[in-house]
Amino acid sequence: MNSPRHNEDGRKHQTVRMGTSITSVKNSRPVLINPPVVKPCELPAGISRLAGALEHSGHPCTVIDMNIEGLLWLSGHAKPGNDTWSARAGRNIARNLGALRDKRTYLNFDRYKRCVIDTNRVLGTASSGDARISLSDYEDRCLSPLRSGDLLEAAAHPRDNPFYDYLSRRISEIMAENDPPFIGFSLTYLSQALVTFASIGFLRAEYPTVKIILGGALVTSWMSNASAKISFGGLVDAVVAGPGEVFLVELLGSQQKSAISSSYSYDMFPHSDYLAPGMIMPYSTSTGCYYGKCSFCPETAEGNAYYQLKPQLAVRQIGRLALRTRPSLIHILDNAISPAVLKALIKEPPGSPWYGFVRMTGELTDPDFCARLKGSGCVMLKIGVESADQEVLDAMRKGIDISDVSRGLRVLSEAGIGTYVYLLFGTPMENELSARRTLDFIVKHGSYINFLNLAIFNLPHYSPDAQGVEQKSFYGGDLSFYTDFVHPKGWDRKKVRYFLDRVFTRHAAVREIVRRQPPFFTSNHAPFFCNTGVFEK
Numbered sequence: 001m002n003s004p005r006h007n008e009d010g011r012k013h014q015t016v017r018m019g020t021s022i023t024s025v026k027n028s029r030p031v032l033i034n035p036p037v038v039k040p041c042e043l044p045a046g047i048s049r050l051a052g053a054l055e056h057s058g059h060p061c062t063v064i065d066m067n068i069e070g071l072l073w074l075s076g077h078a079k080p081g082n083d084t085w086s087a088r089a090g091r092n093i094a095r096n097l098g099a100l101r102d103k104r105t106y107l108n109f110d111r112y113k114r115c116v117i118d119t120n121r122v123l124g125t126a127s128s129g130d131a132r133i134s135l136s137d138y139e140d141r142c143l144s145p146l147r148s149g150d151l152l153e154a155a156a157h158p159r160d161n162p163f164y165d166y167l168s169r170r171i172s173e174i175m176a177e178n179d180p181p182f183i184g185f186s187l188t189y190l191s192q193a194l195v196t197f198a199s200i201g202f203l204r205a206e207y208p209t210v211k212i213i214l215g216g217a218l219v220t221s222w223m224s225n226a227s228a229k230i231s232f233g234g235l236v237d238a239v240v241a242g243p244g245e246v247f248l249v250e251l252l253g254s255q256q257k258s259a260i261s262s263s264y265s266y267d268m269f270p271h272s273d274y275l276a277p278g279m280i281m282p283y284s285t286s287t288g289c290y291y292g293k294c295s296f297c298p299e300t301a302e303g304n305a306y307y308q309l310k311p312q313l314a315v316r317q318i319g320r321l322a323l324r325t326r327p328s329l330i331h332i333l334d335n336a337i338s339p340a341v342l343k344a345l346i347k348e349p350p351g352s353p354w355y356g357f358v359r360m361t362g363e364l365t366d367p368d369f370c371a372r373l374k375g376s377g378c379v380m381l382k383i384g385v386e387s388a389d390q391e392v393l394d395a396m397r398k399g400i401d402i403s404d405v406s407r408g409l410r411v412l413s414e415a416g417i418g419t420y421v422y423l424l425f426g427t428p429m430e431n432e433l434s435a436r437r438t439l440d441f442i443v444k445h446g447s448y449i450n451f452l453n454l455a456i457f458n459l460p461h462y463s464p465d466a467q468g469v470e471q472k473s474f475y476g477g478d479l480s481f482y483t484d485f486v487h488p489k490g491w492d493r494k495k496v497r498y499f500l501d502r503v504f505t506r507h508a509a510v511r512e513i514v515r516r517q518p519p520f521f522t523s524n525h526a527p528f529f530c531n532t533g534v535f536e537k
Helices: 045-057 065-078 084-091 092-100 105-108 107-124 148-156 165-176 190-206 217-224 245-251 296-302 310-325 339-347 367-375 391-395 402-414 432-444 464-468 495-504 507-515
Strands: 012-017 031-032 062-065 131-133 138-140 184-187 212-217 238-241 279-281 328-333 354-358 378-386 418-425 451-456 482-485
Touching: 031 045, 031 065, 045 062, 045 184, 045 245, 045 279, 062 065, 062 165, 062 432, 065 092, 065 107, 065 165, 065 190, 084 092, 084 107, 105 482, 107 131, 148 190, 165 190, 184 190, 190 212, 190 217, 212 217, 217 238, 238 245, 279 310, 310 328, 310 339, 328 464, 339 367, 367 402, 378 402, 402 418, 418 432, 418 495, 432 495, 432 507, 451 495, 451 507
Parallel strands: 031 062, 031 184, 184 212, 212 238, 279 328, 328 354, 354 378, 378 418, 418 451
Antiparallel strands: 012 238, 131 138
């Protein structure tokens, strides 16, 4: 492993080279691939940014979103269902796919929900063998993306993958049309891992001389987690941890000073194929988290550095891209949009509706600020509240005051901005009394909350919280980022799950909020149901 090197901005950029070394391939056309399975509703952000950085440096590339292509292919090749529901869903698949691209469907939640569930049913019937595919996940009864041996097994037997007929044909087309110097796979989620390695295995077997580069957020986490050591078995020529712009641009014979690019390229994606009422445009103004102190967060455990584009530069670029692409929605992907970027968005609105994740800062308790934020096009904000018990928040170093959360939710709601509140149960600091305080808070503020995300705490191996508790085996894979633990207050996962299932979600006020959750697409489609004028522009 090469030691980390620093770019001019000081951010660590780490590349691990394996097998045959890659030399500069100036004036060539590489291929970047987004593999299945992720929610097929918006353009893949990682390779959109990589493609933009390459084009900006004078190196055009080919991008393939095998996720949307593969899921559409699978839905079109599903066998007729044996039961009434599956048979009906199969007959109506084309109509349901079209409806999910029509904004009128989103005006009737029940119709929307039926289209989503029936579409997902078809993918379920199209799954084969031990694999189970949905609109948001890929599971295998025998292989786990958390075991490196299983990933290598997927690569050794790509024909066993239900996407094989599609990926083998598509990769063969790519090789014939492009003759690329290298193919890069953007691996962001665990749900992509097994299909990614099946694709790499097919490539290595059929095209042994092609160079393969593997990067993405999941790969970055693997390489930064000392407990996750994967042997790529000669399958991969280079593994890139962290933003890949610098590595790829330099590989192609140019230089890039910044670790994160402000340039994105969306032109090569099949915009009309995605399951959304118009293009959803992804954009990141930063990597890492500007706060970076929450003890429970993987960002803290992995020690990821924070890098922020200049807010004015980022916002102007968002506006330019939106003017060209006319998106139905802009998705700002930052772990937390900084107050400086929020202010820049108010000063220079992007011209299209937008949403993203924020921390509950003082600005969001100010009615005037939130009114201007609404005027900039903000339709929904995702807010990590985690707990309504101040002692729990202080112990997890969340850095927010629950009274500010209370005021902020009301002010945002009154401004017409939707709220998607994230809660985290079962942290080492919480007990049942704390969880019930959270329930009381949600009930009291239910009229100000559009959506809820309820999660049970997973303890990262190297988080600060892991050092003070007795750890136990969890998922049983050498690539797992998390460990189970003996809860210091007896508030174990079984009790937490019982509380959520039998107490929290059964309260009428909470049940009403949970009922509004878009199935499978969750927060990615939620802005279309905020009744905040998302379709007006």
